[in-house]
Amino acid sequence: MPIRNTRIIGGAILLAVFAILALPAFTPAANASEAVAPVSAATTATAIPAAQAAAKATDVPDAKAVAYPPAPKLTAADYPTFKGVNSRVAVWLAAQLHLWFGAFVLAVPIFVFIIEAIGMATRDERYDQMAFEFMKVSITAYSLTALLGGLLTFILLLLYPDLFRYLATIFKSSMFAYALLFFAESAILYVYYYGWHWLQGGNKKWVHLTLGLLLNAVGCLLMFLANAWTTFMMSPAAVDAAGVFNGDTWAAIHNFLWNPINIHRLVANVAFGGSIIGAYAAFKFLSARTKEERAHYDWIGYNANFIAIAALLPLPFAGYYLTAEMYAYSQQMGITLMGGVFAWIFIIQAVLIGALFLSANYYLWCGMGRSEGAYRYNSRIKYIAIVLVVAFLVWFTPHTLVLTNAELKSLGGPYHQYLGVLGLMPAKNTAVNFLILFTFMSFMFYRRANKIATASWVTTGNAIQIALFTVGLINITLLGVYYGYFTNTVYKVAASIPQVLTTLTIIVVSTVIDTLMYKGAKEVAPLHWGRMPARSQYALFLLAVAFTWLMGLMGYVRSAIRQHWHVQGVFRDNSVDAFTPDLGYAANIVSIGTILFMAMVMFIFWLNAINSRRVAAKGYWKKPA
Amino acid sequence: MTTLQKKRVPRLLQFALVVFGVYFGFILVFDVLLGQLIPRSLLTMYMVFVVSGALMAFTFTEEGGRELVAPIKALVEDPSRKKLRNAVFVIVPLLAGYYTYTSMLPGFEAPVELRTIHPAPPSKFKAYGKSYNLTTLENPYRKYQKEDPAKFRELVKAGGDVYIKNCQYCHGDKLDGKGPYAAGLNPTPINFQDVGTIAQLQESFLFWRIATGGPGLPAEAAPWISSMPVWENFLTEEEIWEVILFLYDYTGRQPRSWK
Numbered sequence: 046m047p048i049r050n051t052r053i054i055g056g057a058i059l060l061a062v063f064a065i066l067a068l069p070a071f072t073p074a075a076n077a078s079e080a081v082a083p084v085s086a087a088t089t090a091t092a093i094p095a096a097q098a099a100a101k102a103t104d105v106p107d108a109k110a111v112a113y114p115p116a117p118k119l120t121a122a123d124y125p126t127f128k129g130v131n132s133r134v135a136v137w138l139a140a141q142l143h144l145w146f147g148a149f150v151l152a153v154p155i156f157v158f159i160i161e162a163i164g165m166a167t168r169d170e171r172y173d174q175m176a177f178e179f180m181k182v183s184i185t186a187y188s189l190t191a192l193l194g195g196l197l198t199f200i201l202l203l204l205y206p207d208l209f210r211y212l213a214t215i216f217k218s219s220m221f222a223y224a225l226l227f228f229a230e231s232a233i234l235y236v237y238y239y240g241w242h243w244l245q246g247g248n249k250k251w252v253h254l255t256l257g258l259l260l261n262a263v264g265c266l267l268m269f270l271a272n273a274w275t276t277f278m279m280s281p282a283a284v285d286a287a288g289v290f291n292g293d294t295w296a297a298i299h300n301f302l303w304n305p306i307n308i309h310r311l312v313a314n315v316a317f318g319g320s321i322i323g324a325y326a327a328f329k330f331l332s333a334r335t336k337e338e339r340a341h342y343d344w345i346g347y348n349a350n351f352i353a354i355a356a357l358l359p360l361p362f363a364g365y366y367l368t369a370e371m372y373a374y375s376q377q378m379g380i381t382l383m384g385g386v387f388a389w390i391f392i393i394q395a396v397l398i399g400a401l402f403l404s405a406n407y408y409l410w411c412g413m414g415r416s417e418g419a420y421r422y423n424s425r426i427k428y429i430a431i432v433l434v435v436a437f438l439v440w441f442t443p444h445t446l447v448l449t450n451a452e453l454k455s456l457g458g459p460y461h462q463y464l465g466v467l468g469l470m471p472a473k474n475t476a477v478n479f480l481i482l483f484t485f486m487s488f489m490f491y492r493r494a495n496k497i498a499t500a501s502w503v504t505t506g507n508a509i510q511i512a513l514f515t516v517g518l519i520n521i522t523l524l525g526v527y528y529g530y531f532t533n534t535v536y537k538v539a540a541s542i543p544q545v546l547t548t549l550t551i552i553v554v555s556t557v558i559d560t561l562m563y564k565g566a567k568e569v570a571p572l573h574w575g576r577m578p579a580r581s582q583y584a585l586f587l588l589a590v591a592f593t594w595l596m597g598l599m600g601y602v603r604s605a606i607r608q609h610w611h612v613q614g615v616f617r618d619n620s621v622d623a624f625t626p627d628l629g630y631a632a633n634i635v636s637i638g639t640i641l642f643m644a645m646v647m648f649i650f651w652l653n654a655i656n657s658r659r660v661a662a663k664g665y666w667k668k669p670a
Numbered sequence: 671m672t673t674l675q676k677k678r679v680p681r682l683l684q685f686a687l688v689v690f691g692v693y694f695g696f697i698l699v700f701d702v703l704l705g706q707l708i709p710r711s712l713l714t715m716y717m718v719f720v721v722s723g724a725l726m727a728f729t730f731t732e733e734g735g736r737e738l739v740a741p742i743k744a745l746v747e748d749p750s751r752k753k754l755r756n757a758v759f760v761i762v763p764l765l766a767g768y769y770t771y772t773s774m775l776p777g778f779e780a781p782v783e784l785r786t787i788h789p790a791p792p793s794k795f796k797a798y799g800k801s802y803n804l805t806t807l808e809n810p811y812r813k814y815q816k817e818d819p820a821k822f823r824e825l826v827k828a829g830g831d832v833y834i835k836n837c838q839y840c841h842g843d844k845l846d847g848k849g850p851y852a853a854g855l856n857p858t859p860i861n862f863q864d865v866g867t868i869a870q871l872q873e874s875f876l877f878w879r880i881a882t883g884g885p886g887l888p889a890e891a892a893p894w895i896s897s898m899p900v901w902e903n904f905l906t907e908e909e910i911w912e913v914i915l916f917l918y919d920y921t922g923r924q925p926r927s928w929k
Binding site: 375444 | 715731790864
């Protein structure tokens with residue numbers, strides 16, 4: 046048996062290694078795309094908002110490349126239709142559901158790997174058990190991800206065959222690599238999960254951890270490949286005005302928005318995955334029948350919330366980077382996104398992000414009730430709440446206000462003299478840095494709640510931290526106000542970087558000081574895991590629902606800014622649905638998707654719950670002779 | 671238990687004071703002191719989150735949560751408060767009914783519009799009988815700002831002349847959107863002094879908006895309301911670029927740029 050298992054693992058690793066090694070064979074070397082001749086003047090004079098000349102010059106290879114057909118010029122009659130099926134809604138929902146599940150199953154192994162490593166380092170078995178429990182939830186979702194991926198491909202083939210053919214012609218190599226990698230991912234995942242309790246202790250545990258690493262590497266590669274297809278539709282690279290592809294696979298993959306999306310999705314997936322696991326823990330906590338069970342799921346909920354917050358903190362920066370790149374790529378796309386018709390969805394986005402911060406903070410504050418020493422910090426929470434709410438109000442104040450005619454007349458125009466400035470990005474950037482820092486402060490109070498520092502330099506350490514926060518917050522405000530409103534746009538956009546660096550410096554330095562200061566600290570009393578009010582668990586549910594809805598809305602906006610293009614600027618959408626639906630309709634479709642996803646997630650939670658139930662069917666089975 | 675603790679304001683009252691204090695604070699600051707009213711839609715959104723924040727701060731501890739709801743619980747459960755309970759059970763639905771009635775009452779005012787101020791530009795457009803690519807279009811005179819400042823000043827001055835002859839009637843001689851005709855327009859003309867207008871935009875965007883005016887706005891996001899004339903019918907291409915130089919120069923703003 047052990048020999049067979051070793052073979053299984055060896056085979057799985059070999060398969061994954063083979064898949065990774067085989068990938069470059071399908072994606073020609075980067076230098077192939079660098080040694081290229083620029084496209085002719087005739088082809089660069091194009092309607093493609095793309096790709097800024099510089100990107101084109103480096104992305105287009107020489108003429109020996111395969112001859113690709115131009116983008117089809119379709120009419121409404123070229124799109125197959127099925128009675129009672131709205132093609133756009135069908136592909137929209139299938140893609141969104143696949144993406145939600147994909148994000149979840151790719152994210153869970155990332156933090157499971159870290160938790161398993163923490164367990165190995167601390168030799169605390171609870172971490173190992175928690176990591177396994179996370180995988181247990183994710184493994185059921187994995188098959189749903191695959192099913193929904195199949196459904197999406199099927200729908201695309203059936204309803205948008207010309208678009209699929211066009212993309213598949215350009216990406217055929219990477220699609221083949223994707224299929225191979227999917228097999229590798231499945232093989233590694235199953236060995237990783239089913240071998241969990243077998244690969245325990247000594248070198249075996251290291252083998253298991255390595256499998257986790259491999260699983261993540263393959264998972265990320267899968268996502269990056271799929272991201273390339275999506276971003277190519279937004280920022281096509283190495284294509285001329287007629288949509289004729291002149292490049293190699295790498296040029297198509299490495300398009301202008303590929304990396305910004307990769308970074309944004311990677312971070313967002315972890316935050317989203319953490320929130321879904323948090324909802325699972327809340328579900329189990331609320332349905333727990335024993336004190337021990339409540340304590341266990343309270344602990345899991347705490348860790349899941351920690352993961353979600355840890356990934357949520359850098360997320361606005363990743364989002365800002367992506368948006369800035371969209372603006373840099375195409376002014377049209379940028380203005381459509383944030384100043385034009387979709388700006389109102391960004392207001393909903395702002396509200397949901399604020400709700401995420403508020404619920405994450407509320408959960409932390411409620412969690413202080415687990416400690417006997419938390420009362421020392423209780424009086425400070427209201428000040429954090431005030432800053433969070435004020436920052437939140439700035440964060441979601443729209444630039445263009447919804448005004449009645451009487452209000453419009455009274456204000457003398459569509460902009461508010463005092464509140465209008467809060468609608469611009471410098472105010473938003475400042476506000477979000479405040480939201481992040483004060484959320485971090487909540488976490489610091491939580492960490493300190495049950496400890497009494499014994500280091501001799503506690504007063505000095507606290508003074509340094511207070512000074513650091515004070516100077517940092519002043520710096521963030523000055524950068525936001527001065528560079529945001531009194532200099533030109535280049536500095537305005539650039540000022541967000543020192544703001545982020547200030548925030549990161551405060552977080553890193555404070556964490557280091559806190560860790561050193563509380564090394565060997567006394568515990569006030571053992572933590573009372575499970576001593577949490579039920580309402581705190583609803584904050585975890587809110588976190589998961591808000592994340593899901595947010596991803597749906599923003600995913601819609603990202604896709605919809607192409608407006609009437611399948612592939613921006615080169616392949617026109619001429620179907621009957623080639624119009625931007627009104628915002629209410631779009632929000633309703635996303636909400637339906639969110640409800641469907643949450644229902645499926647609850648189904649997964651329920652499956653896990655019944656999996657652990659044992660019913661003794663007395664008198665049903667024949668007793669052995 | 672000290673006398674001070676006994677006299678503490680009940681938490682429910684504290685909560686109500688915070689919420690109403692913030693609400694009337696907004697109205698006092700904006701409507702009264704600053705003379706720029708706070709729009710109802712914004713105030714409603716603000717208050718939703720002020721109430722949420724206050725609820726969070728009041729209920730994050732077990733005791734806090736219990737104290738907050740204790741008067742409500744007592745009102746519902748305590749037999750000695752029967753009269754008060756009955757009164758509340760009558761007044762609250764009546765208030766809700768009154769609010770619903772006044773909210774739903776048909777009025778003569780036009781419904782609010784979710785108007786977007788910055789229309790998304792097309793990737794290319796036609797004016798002066800030729801096609802312009804907005805992604806690559808640049809102000810041909812901008813380079814003189816560094817290369818030949820004297821010539822640049824001349825161009826700005828020429829732009830100023832164009833502005834005073836053609837644009838100030840609506841956009842104002844101070845470029846603040848308060849020209850003599852502004853009061854007759856709805857929405858009112860754009861205030862170029864506002865940091866949220868031309869400072870956010872590239873010069874190519876302004877060229878497109880000026881040259882093609884209201885009728886040139888994109889069909890994707892129709893219907894648009896704009897009184898902006900199609901200036902390609904009245905001004906030369908050079909005059910439009912000059913007036914754009916003037917707009918930025920007079921307001922002290924710089925056009926959006928990635929360089």
